[in-house]
Amino acid sequence: MKFLTEYRNPELVKFYLNEIEKIVTKPWNIMEICGGQTHSLVKNGLLELLPDKVRMIHGPGCPVCVTPISLIDKAVALMEKGAVLCSFGDMVRVPGSKKSLLQAKADGGDLRILYSPLEAVQIAEKNPEKEVVFFAVGFETTAPSNALSVVHAQKLGLKNFSLLVSHVLVP
Template structure:
């Protein structure tokens, strides 16, 4: 496959791994923010390629995983109203406090999975008498298309279309993690897809305020190895900065058009993150002009108090404080077949990656 195989070249990977090993003089700890990176790291065995003194921690970059359990309960409650719920696939199996969307579907709720938000609009048009609620999760990556769908719904008068916005922003949560000081980091592998939208500027505070390097990475093995190499270089030279190691996707200023779409429809608000709590200014709420489409505004539901699954370490794992092995449930009580927490469900979840690609085999 052109433009992909080139980034999986084993010869170059070995050379990069060798360089990283040669240049690393002390134990360092890096965080890959994005769940997509965690999966690529596990899938291609990158932990086995780099020296043991380069420790990798996963971050809160899995949209399904960071969805607060209370928000999940809300989505499930909405599913029990008459009408149609539309969601991205991974959300289906995540256990809420009392149920899951999958369970709600088995009990008769009409829940459909889409790949693109714009398909949700088509469902709304095809079912004009039913309310169609899209569960809007994700980061800056999914926000522009969700915004575009809301704009389209307004323009075309699709009045039965609603979005439950659980969208989150990455720079504020990075700040919250670094500010807490709970986990000491030497460098961060920045989420490539997010930065295609945001650009690199919003992350300048990471080296400036916290002295931590930030290298934006693509998702192929060579991208990740190159980013580790750049971080090692920064750490060894004592000059942390923001760098883009994903030039084919990311421009420093980001994607203006996409950012405008987000601005048009959303306003910034606090958001609840699983394992982290409420992070100010880290969420996107539908603004006044588009409030007709805001499911939060359109439907009133009462919820029982949320309760976190007992013994689940997803929160610690999302903050980079723990690895899946540190969780007593991992691989025993909690497996992809019977997940306790979201990190074992999502295709971007850290536990799912460690389980699926058999980290224990190392």
Template sequence: MSAESELLEKIRVLSRPVRIMHICGTHERTISRYGLRDVLPAEIEVLSGPGCPVCVTPEEEIDRAIALAESGVIITSFGDMMRVPGSNGSLMDARSRGCDVRMVYSIDDAIAIAKKDPRSKVVFFAIGFETTAPTNAAAILRNPPENFSLLLSHKLTIPAVSELIKEIEVDAFIAPGHVCTIIGVHPFQQFAEQGFPIVAAGFEAVDLLLSIVMILEQMNGSGKYSAENAYPRAVRDEGNVRAQEMMYRVFEITDSQWRGLGTIKGSGLKLNPEFAKYDASVIYADLISEKMKNISYEKSASSLCHCAEILKGKEKPDNCPLFSKKCTPSTPVGSCMVSQEGMCYNWYRYRGADSA
């Protein structure tokens, strides 16, 4: 019997009505790819939370990047970010209009562009959770050229989970393995103490099944919950202390806007004053303000998109009237359909467009 089969048998023995939310785009990809929802007992529901960094980047921050691109600044970012819709198109649309928008694989690629042409102004649109923030901090500590700067959209996981439990019906959490390699498991203990068993998981099917077994064992036990680690081959309880030190040497905590969740207090990062010369939002503040002064963020036709509710685990993609019709991976209306970590993208790819 395979390890997966053994774990599924344990899950069937321990099974009880439970709503488990993961907060990791890679977890969603694994769950969808291997059809884990279809092999779990019907009373175990696995919800997808706001764990895709591309998906939670709000329109306003994309609009800032587009405003800079339209003003002659070279904008660099990861491939998925190019197609995420702002209030009036995406960075890819801006490139089609002649703006200098370039896909890069890392911040080092963006710095190389700046070094190659010192007369250019190069901005790296930096997104992601605690996983990518230390890498960007390390690059800043290496003193990149003065024509290089960061437009930040980093998000912090713990404040988002704190906000989610106020408004969703959920019983337990699967913690994101990538994030836990940086911050460790201990920061999630606060949620266990509030009555939510939580287990950090890796990214193979067997990892996720193990995390569900561990959650059920907690719920069928003494009633005392804890934050547990089902990914010890990569995650330590204290996380990566050196990475944390670099991250908070360069960045400080700030309030942040999340697509679908609104503004969450203390859920983002900004550059410390010492590194303000690399802060694109400071360097180009007047330019951004002028370009964006006439943009309204009131609901538009795209409000038919249910991305906000999907990111909070309140709806499934096939409840959205746009899913697989107007909104597909080749013509995304909402951010959840863009990234390979987005729930709509994975629902479309692995459950079939005709699921709608």
């Protein structure tokens, strides 16, 4: 693996820990959001190496990681009933209780990977005979763009557009 030794260099680790110790003059609370980040910190013993003034707080997990299986199952069921399911690409391999969105697509479901919920509105406009559902998974920061897609669909008079929502709030 390229760069493996660069990330396991004890002298470099000591240097950066020393730099952190110099910078931290009062207590810091830092939240890592993603479960993958937490796993890496724990697995590599980084929590024990940080100065006492640095407190890592384990966050809610990224929206993808903490999406309830029941919602993934609902998304799969919508595809199986003939809906066009639109999603960001990070959701397609997340397992539901029986299958992922990608497996549902392989079984004949219509899955569209998008960069914006507004693209789903365009798909609904071009396919008035099909139900188009945007799987709105994200932090509270994605909620405004998801809401905007509903406003656009309403202005266009679309009756075949909806959201399946799973937003995560970071207090």
